[in-house]
Amino acid sequence: MNDDQELCLCFHVSRRKVMQYIRVNRPKYASQLSECYGAGTGCGWCRPFLRRLMEQSCSLEETEIPNADDYASQREEYRKKQRGEPRQDD
Numbered sequence: 001m002n003d004d005q006e007l008c009l010c011f012h013v014s015r016r017k018v019m020q021y022i023r024v025n026r027p028k029y030a031s032q033l034s035e036c037y038g039a040g041t042g043c044g045w046c047r048p049f050l051r052r053l054m055e056q057s058c059s060l061e062e063t064e065i066p067n068a069d070d071y072a073s074q075r076e077e078y079r080k081k082q083r084g085e086p087r088q089d090d
């Protein structure tokens with residue numbers, strides 16, 4: 001995923017916006033990233049990735065996020081699971 005692609009698909013928040021928010025505001029908790037255009041406050045799919053970006057900001061490790069197409073399709077599977085719908089491979 002490049003920095004301009006959406007990390008939070010519900011609220012169209014790019015990875016760049018989240019990284020900028022972390023750099024400028026230095027939040028203590030991942031939940032504070034909701035103040036960045038509502039990131040993470042929709043379906044919840046992006047929360048683990050937001051958490052990893054927070055952790056990454058405290059270390060030198062790079063956060064591995066799938067490319068945009070895989071990220072969106074994995075989120076769709078996540079949303080189906082939330083709604084109790086059968087998955088593609090079921």
Ligand code: FES
Nearest residue numbers: 009010042043044
């Ligand atoms: S993708 Fe971020 S809350 Fe749904």
